[in-house]
Amino acid sequence: xxxxxxxxxxxxxxxxxxxxxxxxxxxxxxxxxxxxxxxxxxxxxxxxxxxxxxxxxxxxxxxxxxxxxxxxxxxxxxxxxxxxxxxxxxxxxxxxxxxxxxxxxxxxxxxxxxxxxxxxxxxxxxxxxxxxxxxxxxxxxxxxxxxxxxxxxxxxxxxxxxxxxxxxxxxxxxxxxxxxxxxxxxxxxxxxxxxxxxxxxxxxxxxxxxxxxxxxxxxxxxxxxxxxxxxxxxxxxxxxxxxxxxxxxxxxxxxxxxxxxxxxxxxxxxxxxxxxxxxxxxxxxxxxxxxxxxxxxxxxxxxxxxxxxxxxxxxxxxxxxxxxxxxxxxxxxxxxxxxxxxxxxxxxxxxxxxxxxxxxxxxxxxxxxxxxxxxxxxxxxxxxxxxxxxxxxxxxxxxxxxxxxxxxxxxxxxxxxxxxxxxxxxxxxxxxxxxx
Amino acid sequence: xxxxxxxxxxxxxxxxxxxxxxxxxxxxxxxxxxxxxxxxxxxxxxxxxxxxxxxxxxxxxxxxxxxxxxxxxxxxxxxxx
Ligand code: HEM
Ligand code: HEM
Ligand code: SF4
Ligand code: SF4
Numbered sequence: 092x093x094x095x096x097x098x099x100x101x102x103x104x105x106x107x108x109x110x111x112x113x114x115x116x117x118x119x120x121x122x123x124x125x126x127x128x129x130x131x132x133x134x135x136x137x138x139x140x141x142x143x144x145x146x147x148x149x150x151x152x153x154x155x156x157x158x159x160x161x162x163x164x165x166x167x168x169x170x171x172x173x174x175x176x177x178x179x180x181x182x183x184x185x186x187x188x189x190x191x192x193x194x195x196x197x198x199x200x201x202x203x204x205x206x207x208x209x210x211x212x213x214x215x216x217x218x219x220x221x222x223x224x225x226x227x228x229x230x231x232x233x234x235x236x237x238x239x240x241x242x243x244x245x246x247x248x249x250x251x252x253x254x255x256x257x258x259x260x261x262x263x264x265x266x267x268x269x270x271x272x273x274x275x276x277x278x279x280x281x282x283x284x285x286x287x288x289x290x291x292x293x294x295x296x297x298x299x300x301x302x303x304x305x306x307x308x309x310x311x312x313x314x315x316x317x318x319x320x321x322x323x324x325x326x327x328x329x330x331x332x333x334x335x336x337x338x339x340x341x342x343x344x345x346x347x348x349x350x351x352x353x354x355x356x357x358x359x360x361x362x363x364x365x366x367x368x369x370x371x372x373x374x375x376x377x378x379x380x381x382x383x384x385x386x387x388x389x390x391x392x393x394x395x396x397x398x399x400x401x402x403x404x405x406x407x408x409x410x411x412x413x414x415x416x417x418x419x420x421x422x423x424x425x426x427x428x429x430x431x432x433x434x435x436x437x438x439x440x441x442x443x444x445x446x447x448x449x450x451x452x453x454x455x456x457x458x459x460x461x462x463x464x465x466x467x468x469x470x471x472x473x474x475x476x477x478x479x480x481x482x483x484x485x486x487x488x489x490x491x492x493x494x495x496x497x498x499x500x501x502x503x504x505x506x507x508x509x510x511x512x513x514x515x516x517x518x519x520x521x522x523x524x525x526x527x
Numbered sequence: 528x529x530x531x532x533x534x535x536x537x538x539x540x541x542x543x544x545x546x547x548x549x550x551x552x553x554x555x556x557x558x559x560x561x562x563x564x565x566x567x568x569x570x571x572x573x574x575x576x577x578x579x580x581x582x583x584x585x586x587x588x589x590x591x592x593x594x595x596x597x598x599x600x601x602x603x604x605x606x607x608x
Binding site: 157158159160162167168170171172189257258259260297298299300301302303425457460461464465466 | 574
């Protein structure tokens with residue numbers, strides 16, 4: 092290695108996998124160049140990366156500058172300029188841009204796709220990847236400006252893929268694997284995700300939002316893509332009718348014939364399955380009961396937390412009248428604090444061509460583009476302008492579940508269109524009945 | 528459209544001494560009667576023609592005249608991706 096890295100070496104000591112070991116491995120691989128590649132960016136970039144990182148730990152300051160104009164022609168996102176501020180010391184990472192690539196829906200990869208991606212990135216980039224970034228997309232870490240168009244050409248022409256989102260635009264949408272494998276999926280998450288990605292190409296690639304905007308699609312409240320915590324617009328599968336119960340299968344769990352939790356948590360002996368302690372008492376709304384023979388659910392009080400279904404999947408199943416809830420405004424801590432999504436629409440059918448969802452999305456965008464301040468996420472605008480305003484722009488009737496807490500302000504002001512006859516009065520008519 | 532483009536170019540040139548990067552919202556203010564989609568179209572066209580270019584911190588995107596401003600310079604307050 093070009094540089095001594097005593098501080099980084101410490102990061103390899105723990106029991107967990109280390110990014111330092113990974114970078115060293117790639118540095119050694121590039122130095123050996125077993126496939127005889129004609130590397131298009133400095134062969135020793137990973138060694139320079141380690142050197143730079145060591146310096147950052149020593150100085151306790153980052154040596155990366157932020158941002159730039161780099162990109163591929165016509166796209167306003169997908170490439171993030173990264174430049175190091177010690178280019179003479181570390182020429183291999185003087186320019187070290189990040190590329191975001193759309194992940195396949197549900198993250199189903201073919202080995203061919205992964206090989207093609209790695210081949211491109213070995214030749215034209217650092218070989219370092221982040222599978223996957225927080226948003227859920229493929230993140231390729233480190234290349235130079237001249238390689239960008241080449242990589243983009245190969246991604247689009249040879250792999251039929253596209254760049255993801257970055258900057259003030261729609262970010263790469265993400266979905267759980269949903270119906271492809273999972274019996275809990277209340278709608279086709281992968282299909283909506285794909286369809287909206289196609290429909291909103293302009294929003295993805297040509298930024299004109301106040302800041303980033305994310306969609307995520309969970310097929311059920313288990314939330315495998317954590318839509319409710321990670322996206323401005325979260326679509327979470329749910330159902331409106333009753334949880335389906337197979338009483339014989341419930342007995343089979345109680346009798347020990349079926350293993351609970353589909354065999355998860357089997358690393359140690361938890362003792363005999365206790366339906367009272369493990370299911371009934373854990374129901375957050377206490378809406379279940381078990382009399383030794385029969386399991387009963389008061390479905391009106393079920394909040395679809397999934398716990399009972401996850402514990403006894405062969406006995407309990409999601410209902411048949413399926414759709415999704417829409418929650419808005421989740422975001423990470425930057426600017427004005429972290430938030431979870433707030434429930435806007437408790438139930439919407441999620442069916443092709445998804446017009447109902449798209450109408451909500453587009454109403455929200457129109458409002459946010461108009462009213463949002465620079466770098467203000469939807470969640471912050473909702474706080475600043477009120478949840479009531481969100482209801483208004485999405486043509487949603489206020490209902491009790493929209494209320495977070497009792498009001499703190501005793502005044503209610505009517506709007507003119509809520510008052511019969513409006514606010515105007517006929518002065519002559521008034522005077523005919525009232526003396527001056 | 529050509530006139531609208533001129534408005535944007537003139538604005539960017541006039542501001543170029545003090546500011547090389549602008550938020551999308553700055554352009555909305557130039558066209559109070561236009562919808563944001565229309566303004567975006569004008570800007571996208573200027574990008575296609577190579578007159579305007581995007582600058583991105585990774586999290587925020589801004590617009591500027593091509594060739595103005597320092598390409599790798601960071602903007603104050605854009606410290607995260
Ligand atoms: C058919 C493909 C895949 C399926 C079905 C799948 C499924 C899963 C599941 C069920 C989990 C556990 C989630 C949890 O504990 O909450 C998980 C976690 C994870 N998977 Fe996959 N996965 C797939 C492909 C991949 C690939 C290709 C990668 C990386 C190359 C990957 C990286 C990870 C990582 C890093 C985690 C841990 C994430 C975390 O704990 O935050 N997965 N995956
Ligand atoms: C020790 C080395 C590094 C660590 C521990 C680290 C850690 C992280 C973490 C925790 C995140 C947020 C989670 C995520 O997006 O997956 C992140 C995001 C990011 N990092 Fe790093 N990083 C490292 C090196 C780098 C380098 C060398 C670059 C580029 C020169 C880079 C560029 C980025 C970018 C662009 C993102 C945003 C990705 C996204 O939001 O999808 N990182 N990094
Ligand atoms: S979110 Fe629900 S439907 Fe989607 S994969 Fe997870 S458990 Fe299955
Ligand atoms: S899904 Fe959750 S709330 Fe509903 S019955 Fe099961 S445990 Fe109770």
